[in-house]
Amino acid sequence: MAEHEVDYEGLSPNAGLGVNMAAGALAGITEHCVMYPIDTMKTRMQVIAASPAAVYTGIGNAFTRITSTEGARALWRGVSSVVLGAGPAHAVHFGMYEAVKELTGGNREDVQNQWISTSFAGAAATISSDALMNPFDVIKQRMQMHESQHRHMIACARTVLRTEGIGAFYVSYPTTLTMTVPFTAAQFTVYEQVKAALNPSGAYSPSSHVIAGGAAGAVAAAITTPLDVAKTLLQTRGTSPDPQIRTCRGMLDAFKIIWTREGAKGFVRGLTPRVVTHMPSNALCWLSYEFFKSTIRS
Template sequence: MAEPIPPVEAEEIDYESLGGGSLASNLLAGAFAGIMEHTVMYPIDAIKTRMQIVNPSPSAMYSGIVHAAGQISSTEGVRSLWRGIGSVVLGAGPAHAIYFATYEAVKHNLGGNIGDEHHPFVSGFAGACATTASDALMNPFDVVKQRMQVHGSTYTSILDCARTVYRKEGLSAFYVSYPTTLAMTIPFTAIQFAAYDSLSKVLNPRKKYDPLSHCVAGGLAGAFGAALTTPLDVIKTLLQTRGTSRDERIRHCKGLMDAATIIREREGFKGFLRGLQPRVVTTMPSTAICWTAYEMAKFYLIRSNREG
């Protein structure tokens, strides 16, 4: 009688050996990660935008995150903290799909997935390429989002906001902050990806799929990058919300240097740190969520493709 054949053990998948994955896997994983990142921490992002406004009305001056949350909720309702989230949902999915697909493609082509070597500069450069591509798509959605987040916003929907901005200020209003956005996001993303890659080597030396190490590495990398690039984020907010300002000079601000001059003259160098706390508080968990969601989606998508 023939001996029974022992069951075949499931093959343990070496996460790093999967490389960057297919384009479809990276697109889907990136879209999932982007939506998760932006929606979960959206109320804190709204508070950050409010706190970065130059020359706000007396009723929109906040001393911190808790004070802002209480003030906004009591005077405008809790739902006001979620105004404009539809713009993020519409833009974040495709923008992050492009973001992570570009990152994986550039990193792979530059040899960043080869062997056990450490490639922080390759990761940083790939991240810079990724954000340049994704921000071109996301910038108009971000403008609409911030216009709806400011105190006293009267737009009834994201479509109403987009139409009004286009009618009154033209197409350029959606991209006036794009150079500043790149000046901020390129170093932020390069720092974040290089730090994430380095931290992952320390926290996950076996290079297996490990949600905890992905989460911790992503959060720390994001917080570090956010703190260093806050001054540029303040400038970006001024440019993206200029059309809502009562200040004539701000309304006609033309670009990065002009906005920086206004902030320095009005508030000094401390003005460039407005919103630092909510920016870090927002970015740390959102990048932790983003990386964890991305790595999880990529892992299961690639494993499903291999098994299929």
């Protein structure tokens, strides 16, 4: 083997906290930036709009109308918030995941039911990373909305803070955790199981990371879409002219509003772009994570 090549099989399952955090940060930024336009469409599809002009019926409809009336740049509005938040949030996410997985024995081959370790590690990673990412996500969605007046991240943050208080940045945090804990647990569990099935030898195989990551993202995104709809309502409530939405206090209130206004179909708004976003983005995230992890390690 050439000296510059990485012996992937020779790497420790836990490559070190610093390596895992750096790899996670780079992977998170890569993932979010590549799929950001589809995330913008998803946000607009999930918002309960007061005007028919703000109602989007699908990815194709959203793309055509946004680019034709606002220009392609509108699809990227708010991406700076993601770049700034995703790095540290994903660094904490992957660092916590690997640390807890090591602590609970998930990296030892002699431990049975390793999926319990990976699920617990994934949940712990989410709780910590979402505490950092939630305010950035609120800013992102405010900037993504139809006819949003916010063009700069700092100005948006100041406006939200001045008009709604600091609570606006965390009103969706319980809902976010309710959604992302099962999302992450499902994602990591599916990823580890599919990766092990496709590549039982543990040899470096980008294709297995891509397939396992894509499958994990699709499954996790689909089963948590109803919670994501509620989260979007809470994070964008301050921009709504509807008094009931503006005073929505939490997940249960959001569920009641969605059920009353749209019934069961309201809970699957944005399902397609959410799956379309998470399937390739998770594949890219895991591929990037494994690549950066091995590269930094070398």
